[in-house]
Amino acid sequence: MKKILILISVFLIHFFNAQNVYLTKVEKTKENVEKFLYKINEEIKDAEYLGEIEVQGFSKYDDEVFSMIYKKAKEIGANTFTVKPFDNVDGSPQNFDPAHYRLSLYYLPKEKLSDQTGNMYIFASSEKEQKININKKDYILSPRSYIVIKTIPGEVYTISTKKLLGSTIKTQTKENSSNQYFQISATKIKSDESGVGGLNLKSGDIIGLEKSYAEFLSAIYNKEKQGN
Numbered sequence: 001m002k003k004i005l006i007l008i009s010v011f012l013i014h015f016f017n018a019q020n021v022y023l024t025k026v027e028k029t030k031e032n033v034e035k036f037l038y039k040i041n042e043e044i045k046d047a048e049y050l051g052e053i054e055v056q057g058f059s060k061y062d063d064e065v066f067s068m069i070y071k072k073a074k075e076i077g078a079n080t081f082t083v084k085p086f087d088n089v090d091g092s093p094q095n096f097d098p099a100h101y102r103l104s105l106y107y108l109p110k111e112k113l114s115d116q117t118g119n120m121y122i123f124a125s126s127e128k129e130q131k132i133n134i135n136k137k138d139y140i141l142s143p144r145s146y147i148v149i150k151t152i153p154g155e156v157y158t159i160s161t162k163k164l165l166g167s168t169i170k171t172q173t174k175e176n177s178s179n180q181y182f183q184i185s186a187t188k189i190k191s192d193e194s195g196v197g198g199l200n201l202k203s204g205d206i207i208g209l210e211k212s213y214a215e216f217l218s219a220i221y222n223k224e225k226q227g228n
Contacts, residue, residue: 019055019056019057019058019059019065019068020055020056020057021053021054021055021056021065021068021069021072022053022054022055022056022072023051023052023053023072023075023076024051024052024053024054024102025051025052026050026051026076027049027050027051028048028049028050028051028076029050029075029076029077030048030050030076030077030078030107031077032077032079032107034079034110035212036079036110036211036212037069037070037073037074037078037079037080037081037212037215037216038079038080038081038113038211038212038215039080039081039082039215039216039218039219040080040081040082040106040108040113041082041114042114043080043108043112043113043114044082044106046108046109046112047080047106047107047108047112048106048107048108049104049105049106050076050077050078050105050106050107051076051078051104051105052084052102052103052104052105053069053072053073053081053102053103053105054100054101054102055069055100055101055102055103056099056100057099057100058098058099060126060127061126062126062216062217062220063213066212066213066216069103069216070212073105076105077107078105078106078107079106079107079108079110080105080106080107080108080113081103081104081105081106081219082103082104082106082219083096083101083102083103083104083219083220084102084103084104085102086100086101086102096220098144098220101220103219115176116178116179117176117177117178117179118150118151118153118173118176118177118179119148119149119150119151119179119180120148120149120151120157120171120173120179120180120181120182121146121147121148121149121179121180121181121182121214121218122134122139122141122146122147122148122149122159122182122183122184123141123145123146123181123182123183123184123185123209123214123217123218123221124141124142124143124144124145124146124183124184124185124221125143125183125184125185126143126144126185127143128143129141129142129143130161130184130185131161131162132159132160132161132162132184133158133159133160133162134149134157134158134159134160135157135158138162139224141184141224142222142224144220144221144222145221145222145223145224146217146218146221146222146223146224147223147224148223151173151177151180152173153173153174153175153176153177154172154173154174155172155173156170156171156172157170157171157172157173158170159171159182159206161184161205161206167205167206168206169182169206178211179211180208181208181209181210181211181214182206182207182208182209183206183207183209183214183217184205184206184207185205185207
């Protein structure tokens with residue numbers, strides 16, 4: 001009887017933490033070999049709408065969810081996306097719900113993407129509050145949140161997790177350097193065969209993120225007011 005109860009508990013935990021990704025609308029498809037999947041804002045005016053993805057159910061494993069989204073998007077040749085809010089009864093957009101959301105998929109020629117330079121994105125983990133120090137300034141990140149630091153070319157940035165045996169990394173940016181993305185987490189991020197959604201470097205609990213996965217996190221995490 002005890003074993004049965006344990007099995008039921010495991011099933012229920014898995015059920016309530018399962019996240020399903022559906023390609024709910026296909027307007028058209030595109031033939032392309034581009035591996036990136038970037039978030040767009042003002043560039044949407046030049047983008048070609050392809051379809052829509054719906055994500056149902058909450059999961060703390062955001063890398064696995066992104067991998068599923070990425071594969072669905074590439075089925076129709078998408079290389080960019082935006083979050084498409086659900087509407088309230090009065091027609092106003094609902095607040096973002098990480099347990100149920102939609103993404104609109106687009107194709108946009110790479111040369112029409114806006115240059116994104118000079119910023120450092122620091123993401124918390126999906127579960128725990130994170131205390132970090134950047135160049136002797138302390139920050140506290142809530143779970144599923146991030147900050148953006150405007151970097152100065154040539155300046156060295158020291159990022160520390162402020163733990164007894166925690167991690168510290170140093171990074172330096174140049175003029176017009178591409179944005180940098182890091183996550184403060186003890187959870188190892190998996191990489192699929194596409195190379196998207198994986199990590200570029202890992203130093204203890206400071207992870208350098210691939211741009212497509214980082215932009216996905218910036219779409220589903222909350223931006224903290226502290227920071228630049």
